[in-house]
């Protein structure tokens with residue numbers, strides 16, 4: 014249970030555009046252990062997708078490039094691995110599903126063709142075994158009429174069904190890590206509930222570790238064990254889900270939690286975080302959250318806080334002050 | 343699919359009717375009296391009048407049109423004024439020559455065009471991409487006759503590698519069966535002649551293929567660029583699939599619909615382009631046949647030649663329409 | 677109790693779609709299938725339902741951007757459907773719309789000032805100077821600055837663009853604003869800003885809102901009453917307090933329990949619906965929800981339930997409450 018599968022160390026990924034270098038991911042560290050569900054949460058543009066694509070070696074390049082840090086999979090540094098090595102890992106050890114189930118499947122090949130290809134790429138199975146495995150996978154993800162589905166095309170399926178097919182495809186080679194990049198954002202709430210339920214079930218049954226990328230703290234609270242909160246390309250808080258929700262250390266995390274409309278009990282005004290997410294690289298010095306922070310202090314505008322703490326980490330002077338005080342007394 | 347094919351086939355009827363009407367109208371709008379051409383300038387008015395009557399030229403236009411239509415439907419394309427032979431039997435060797443040339447040209451265009459386009463898209467903004475696209479730009483802007491003459495000058499006259507005129511050597515003529523010489527030489531087991539036929543085909547086929555190659559390459563590139571950016575290509579990479587495979591299997595099938603459309607249109611235009619190429623290379627096809635007929639004011643031949651080219655054009659596009667469904671299951675045949 | 681400002685009666689929109697062997701019209705999509713509700717002056721009616729249930733179509737029909745197949749829309753005691761072109765133009769001024777996509781709904785080639793001014797030009801309001809002054813007022817009102825008038829939409833973030841959309845809707849001093857998923861495309865922290873803004877504006881100008889959303893979490897905060905739609909029909913409509921604390925219709929219950937709660941300690945028994953929303957071209961017979969309903973009975977697949985008023989005044993369309 015405690016074996017570290019994936020370890021990201023000081024990862025820096027930039028995009029080299031006409032307007033100069035955009036540091037989309039700016040030095041992040043986290044690790045994923047066997048069988049756990051790690052949430053990565055943050056608002057759009059904070060670097061969640063870029064992080065996952067960096068791990069998969071699928072950055073659009075140019076303009077994207079890993080400019081610093083390491084990614085270790087079972088101890089092996091894959092951040093600069095050869096394409097042939099990455100091909101062996103992708104799908105087989107680390108699989109990924111994406112936000113848009115509508116466009117993530119190839120429209121001109123049948124579900125069966127796409128599923129069997131995924132199986133065939135990493136396993137030597139006969140045609141018959143491939144069909145059997147495909148049916149088994151479709152059943153695993155709760156799709157009815159598995160056999161007929163094999164001959165159908167993606168456009169004949171609803172969004173929720175397509176996302177299930179994507180999951181089946183990702184699970185086809187029993188990966189150790191499944192990266193899910195906002196898998197339910199494009200789906201309706203009742204369908205989202207189905208898919209999240211399925212992912213938790215798969216995690217329990219197969220012990221595949223899941224990196225759940227989302228902008229929805231509700232999703233994190235419902236299914237993740239640990240969570241990493243990202244803001245403008247950096248990690249601002251990390252820790253066990255219960256800890257983070259009961260004692261958020263970083264003002265951003267706290268603000269995010271408070272600004273979610275409550276289903277029960279009505280407040281007159283919703284809590285808001287003022288301003289909007291900065292463009293990556295647009296804040297040159299000090300704490301990235303300083304322009305929006307309600308606890309901002311003078312030093313926040315000058316020095317950048319470090320991520321500190323052991324199990325529950327955060328990147329905020331406020332907490333580091335308190336922490337020190339606690340140690341002194 | 344079956345119903346769709348039938349429906350499309352039925353829809354061809356008005357198209358073909360319109361086509362015959364247009365061909366008919368064009369010929370009748372052209373000044374000059376066929377009777378005069380047949381009988382020569384010294385003909386008496388009486389002789390002209392009686393020939394007009396026997397040709398049916400004194401009837402109102404719609405009566406002429408319907409008898410023309412009736413003739414076509416019974417496979418009668420009229421007789422050539424020049425040779426007095428029935429056009430229907432005379433035209434086939436020419437048609438076969440054109441089909442053979444166009445077919446080879448189209449194969450070159452599709453093969454080279456698609457591959458150049460794919461590589462350009464795959465290695466976007468690389469040296470290869472730029473080279474291919476500059477060549478394509480030159481290709482579309484190069485006049486065919488000029489390219490043809492250039493080829494003849496270079497490869498036939500200077501280097502003497504390839505013949506520049508005709509389908510076969512005059513002293514070593516192919517004995518026709520189907521009039522498709524590539525097939526005929528094989529049927530007769532004459533591999534030496536087969537090779538000779540190919541050597542004759544190369545220069546005119548390349549001249550004819552240049553423009554379609556360039557256009558297909560450009561279309562393939564832009565269509566592929568679009569597809570390569572799509573989410574499902576990313577999915578295929580995430581499965582661990584190889585790039586070559588992704589490009590040629592996944593992406594190409596998706597990119598193929600617009601490419602197919604261009605191929606269809608280009609095949610039609612190619613038949614038109616054949617007239618020019620055939621006259622330059624002395625290729626005894628429909629083009630040359632029509633060209634000679636025009637010089638002789640052989641109206642029935644011109645009419646039939648144009649009609650047949652138009653007919654092939656319509657049929658090619660009909661087939662392309664049916665092929666769409668093969669590449670894109672989302673196209674609903676209704 | 678204020679009187680109804682807007683009343684919708686048995687509103688329907690059917691789209692014919694081509695099908696069949698030779699392209700004949702053989703099916704109809706029942707996008708909206710007999711929707712009725714009232715909206716009182718100064719209140720907010722929330723309309724919630726999953727994508728494709730007919731929310732946008734309903735909203736657009738009230739604006740008459742889409743012609744209804746059937747039904748009445750009574751605004752200020754007059755049936756909009758019977759207005760002349762001229763009267764309709766005037767009525768349009770009173771009902772404005774805010775759209776979901778803050779990126780697509782603003783013309784990228786116009787300055788923000790022009791975008792906000794345009795509806796005033798269309799309705800011949802004031803002269804150039806007055807209009808420009810109002811543009812500046814409006815920008816300040818929605819939390820932007822007057823100098824933003826000279827900029828173009830692409831220079832703004834999603835939340836700011838939505839504010840521009842709101843300013844444009846307010847420009848002609850409407851009575852009713854139909855907001856079609858105005859915060860669905862925004863980040864959580866920005867969502868709450870826009871929701872607060874809408875609420876403030878409502879108080880300030882006594883606006884009446886129809887607020888469309890695809891999940892229940894956002895609507896709660898802003899709505900006085902909420903209508904839940906499924907496959908073109910309203911299945912439950914009630915005071916939002918009642919609806920959230922004690923949902924009646926099985927679909928409302930499922931929709932409510934599907935919202936992930938941002939508290940890891942609350943592990944509610946979730947109702948997970950099976951299957952997908954059926955196509956509105958082939959709604960199931962009887963209760964349209966019966967193939968997914970966890971408590972469906974025999975009668976549900978045979979007889980269509982109708983909206984019934986319960987004791988507490990709420991409307992529910994379900995055989996359980998007969």
Ligand SMILES: Nc1ncnc2c1ncn2[C@@H]1O[C@H](COP(=O)(O)OP(=O)(O)O)[C@@H](O)[C@H]1O
Pocket residue numbers: 028030035037055056057058059060061062063064073076292293
């Ligand atoms: N193809 C690209 N070109 C340039 N910049 C990019 C590209 N993709 C992403 N970025 C930059 O990276 C940042 C993070 O993007 P992303 O990881 O997609 O955010 P999210 O957290 O919403 O998934 C964005 O703010 C954007 O500026």
Ligand SMILES: Nc1ncnc2c1ncn2[C@@H]1O[C@H](COP(=O)(O)OP(=O)(O)O)[C@@H](O)[C@H]1O
Pocket residue numbers: 691693705706707708725726727728729730731732733734956
């Ligand atoms: N122009 C149209 N033609 C045919 N069907 C349509 C058209 N517009 C909308 N629909 C259908 O009507 C239904 C309701 O659409 P809409 O009102 O946009 O739903 P919502 O806003 O609730 O997501 C959908 O199933 C949609 O497919």
Ligand code: SF4
Pocket residue numbers: 263264265300301302303304306307308309310313318328329330331
């Ligand atoms: S370091 Fe300062 S500005 Fe940054 S989050 Fe903490 S208190 Fe706010």
Ligand code: SF4
Pocket residue numbers: 925926927963964965966967969970971972973976981993994995996
């Ligand atoms: S009528 Fe029947 S099927 Fe429909 S919601 Fe009520 S109980 Fe469920």
Ligand SMILES: [Mg+2]
Pocket residue numbers: 061062063194195
């Ligand atoms: Mg993303």
Ligand SMILES: [Mg+2]
Pocket residue numbers: 731732733856
């Ligand atoms: Mg909508």
